Amino acid sequence: MRIPFLALLCACGGSSDDTKPSDSGTATPTPTEVEQPDEDLNITNVELDGECDMAVDYGGVVAGLFETYSYVNGTVADGVVPSSVLEEITVDGDCRLLKQLNPFCDPVCGPEEVCDFGTCIPYPANQDLGTLTVTGLVEDVVLEPQGSSNQYFNTEIPHPGFEEGSLIEMRTDGGAFEPVILHGVGVTQIELASMEWEVAPGEDFLIEWTPPGGEVVRSEVHVAMNVDQHGLTPIQIICGFPDTGSATVPSSLIDALVDGGVTGFPSATVTRRTVDSTEVGDGCMDLSVTSHQTPAVTVDGYIPCSPTVPCPSGLTCDPVLFICL
DSSP states (O other), rough: OOOOOOOOOOOOOHHHHHOOSSOOOOOOGGGGGGGGTTOOOTTTOOOOOOOOOGEEEEEEEEEEESSOOEEEEEEESSSOOOOGOOOEEEEEETTEEEOOOOOOOOOOOOOEEEOOOEEEEEOOOBBBOOOOEEESSSEEEEEBBBGGGTTTOOOOSSSSSTTOOEEEEEEEESSSSSOOOEEEEEEOOOOSSSSSSOOOOSSSSEEEEEOOOOSSSEEEEEEEEBBBBSSSSEEEEEEEESSSEEEEHHHHHHHHHHHHHOOOSOEEEEEEEEEEEEEEEEEEEEEEEEEEEEEEETTOOOBOOBBBOOTTTTBOOOOOTTOOO
């Protein structure tokens, strides 16, 4: 799934706040008009191939839950934006430290181009996938691409949009690529033990949540953490944990993250998800079935600030770092 550096929460796959797209997609026909999954498939035997490698991640579709609504949303392009391919700095257990590389082109690229480390290339264009059908939700969804953006979205499905343990299938028919079939498994809204996180250099960070209730668990818990909101040293921690109810971010990565620089208000996204993927064209697309939480994060020893959030008495807000000094 895509991991945009300063917009954590596809996915997947997909951003991670509670903001809906402005309009819902094409209305859904009655379920009898929609082809249903192979009756021999179930959540135990369905193959889920995981997220796309960033180097070939053309995009994908998310069927997701927020606290107050459910949605289907996605785009698939014909290429990859070079700056979205993050460099792996180090690995410790289930977590990785990743760095965003900043391509440079001289002269600068045109409005429909993007810099590929010295060379301007056409900006990847979202593709028409034809008719996109998602079954296994509480109501089947059938979508067509919207306008020139070729985005697929529906934020008006009944909430919650799917049941825990439901087999979900996405199909495309027509459009730029050969027909695609991907699968997922319904997840419940992830509930964290605490929505207030404080990370400290030199200490492991324990994350706890309510584990799934079903006998068969196909989900994982994806965690993304960033403490440098102004991109001075664009690194982040990405973890993929078994969905068991608790996991630890190692102190070695916390230290490296903080040493890279703390600016602004730190952020984190926690996503319970299943992900399936397949090749399209010269790249890859995926289907993520997700639920999200965005805990508030602080770093021990640092107080964030902004023009509207002043520092405590006696401290001054640094106008570049947005940290109280």
